[in-house]
Amino acid sequence: MEKITKALVNENIDEFRQLFLKLHPYDRAKFYVEQSPEVRKRMYYYLSPGEMAEIFDHLDIEEDEYKTYLSEMDPSFIAQMLAQMYADNAVDVLNELDKKEAASYLTMMGDEAAKEIKDLLHYKEYTAGSIMTTEYIAIHANQTVRSAMQILKKEALHAETIYYIYVINEHKQLVGVLSLRELIVSDDDQMIHDIMNDQVVSVLVDEDQEDVARKMKDYDFLALPVVDAANHLLGIITVDDIVDVISEEASDDYSKLAGVADVDIQRSPLDAAKKRLPWLIILLFLGMVTANLISRFEETLQKIAILAVFIPLIAGMSGNTGTQSLAVAVRRIAMGDFSKESKWKMIVREALTGVIIGATCGSVIMVVVYIWKHELFLGLLVGVALFATLTVATVAGALIPLIMYRLRIDPAVASGPFITTINDIISILIYFGLATMFMNYLL
């Protein structure tokens, strides 16, 4: 790396190119990002648009950073680079620019590349269409293995993967699939329709990318064909894009459970605070509801101050169980597991789980409070309140994501902090409700 930097600084083009182009594209991209804008500008002179395209295909940056890099380049250089990137990646870059700018690059590039990219620009984010590429290899069923291999050799450098070859009919409909492995072990004179697999697993162009990821994971494919409702082959999705989808979605669910917009992008403290404050302010006002509730029981509290001692314990425990059952419900819904049993069955199951958890924790706290404070009735009150709140909190944790799912809101939005605050309110109501009802025994 040091050598490469040195060659760059010394304006030694040949040495720089020789060393730099030997690196894996991902390492080239990493090197590129780490340079100062001045050094990067020199790189644009030392590298061709095609070589920069390879770097951009491997950039691992936040989407809003593309603009910064592009602002350092010539417009015609950008257009040529975009034309030589994999179409799906070029679309990702163009989506970050304003429409006018994107359109100007599209007019500057060759018609063929522009058409490919324009076709992809239509598809909605997070659908199969938005992550597919049109650079696949397609052949016809009535070819021989030999002619298929010739097509493959010719297109090998442009296709995003050559390891699956798709078989289409005269209407461009998908009729079969063949792995390069199967092609290689076959005789040259065999016909494609004799060796191809006609049970093709494909995805619809408007299918959610999470469902595509699940299919790819289950079937261990390296690529999946994307078709429209009439089974026309539109593109393919390769496993490397799916790996990115899986880790993005996982990080997304994780962030939501923690109640942060995005755990992965945090630059300055102010930036971080901005990401976290929206939820916190909402929760602060929900917390005011709790405070308001307790203040209605101020009379009870004035008489029996010891009641306050157990507020955080009961509220906290109900938040904890709620978070647990929430996480289980969110995952089950996300994994599509949930369709296997009815909503009601899931809720009944959670209710039973809540009863077991509530009974266990309630009994433990009853004994502990009795030993600690020597007050049988106080122990009984705290124990029964904990039993009731934990049961309700467990059901609430499962119910809220289910309701969201029904309302077509992403269930993962129901964060841990949110369910915790909701359960705070429920638990205070139960605890002080019971305490007020049975106050005579406590005095």
Place this chain on the structure above:
Amino acid sequence: MEKITKALVNENIDEFRQLFLKLHPYDRAKFYVEQSPEVRKRMYYYLSPGEMAEIFDHLDIEEDEYKTYLSEMDPSFIAQMLAQMYADNAVDVLNELDKKEAASYLTMMGDEAAKEIKDLLHYKEYTAGSIMTTEYIAIHANQTVRSAMQILKKEALHAETIYYIYVINEHKQLVGVLSLRELIVSDDDQMIHDIMNDQVVSVLVDEDQEDVARKMKDYDFLALPVVDAANHLLGIITVDDIVDVISEEASDDYSKLAGVADVDIQRSPLDAAKKRLPWLIILLFLGMVTANLISRFEETLQKIAILAVFIPLIAGMSGNTGTQSLAVAVRRIAMGDFSKESKWKMIVREALTGVIIGATCGSVIMVVVYIWKHELFLGLLVGVALFATLTVATVAGALIPLIMYRLRIDPAVASGPFITTINDIISILIYFGLATMFMNYLL
């Protein structure tokens, strides 16, 4: 599917085999798992051990379920099936059995298969070694493309992937790599050492599987070679195994944040309760610490009952911010991002974030309390307490995973419920501490 079931029930072997073997192995595995034990037993007669091996290579079940299925088969059938599975998958199955049983199957199978599996059985769980397979294709640098293609055609059916070919020297050390794509576009007479890539990205056999996954994701590889410290090629890891690792690890981190042992395996309510109770009982006793703390301030509370009103709000908010900063810290550590800046820088950054968040929420609550209760000093107390607790909670959320990382405990173990309860304690101390100190103003 119905047809297949019908053919099975009618003992129509030919039709069953014809229909069943046309399915993708994953669908075969799904069909297999859905059958009753009686029907499955019939399948063992209708299918060869090799055909069952393909099903077992694609089973998507919990690891402890293997035993159930194996108990339905003949020992010799099991041994033959294991021998024909991909070695890494066979190891997963054998790891679930007791040592004696596993050894007996190994003696029953051929020497070659047994050796391959035995070699893999040594590696620790969650390392590169434990997920690699030894079924790769290796060639020498001084071969021609033609002879490499011949080796490839011969081994294509046994290798787990044929899309990367690894080049080794006479000591079995890894010296280069070549994709099948590069091989195919090369002339038959070219020498391997002229076209191979000698900058091989590889992983060490004892490297953590999460690091392997990150490498595979960054470089968009379909397979990664695994070497020992002396660069001897030991095996390869394919992308389909990495997809599984990524989604398992993600689900694992998610479970831990929610404080559940495993969100994905939940069969009966009793089972679910068992998974969730261990954490809850620990948290219950930590909650007792909070209760004990408050009870020490009973005197203060008796004089100013209104203090109790804000306990859940302050405790809850500190739990929420703590969970947020915990999640960010855990992810940063997991993504290896954290090495980029020093521990101290990260903590200072979080402290500043906490100050911003605390100042914002503190000011809001101060105004709200003043408007609501018309008590300036109470508003001031709650506001300052919230400011202090949120700052401390944010730092605590980042500090705890960092300490765990230092102590070589998986930082993801620090769950949301845990940090929430710790922050309950801190916030109660700050709130009641301030209230006791400035009691005169409140009375």
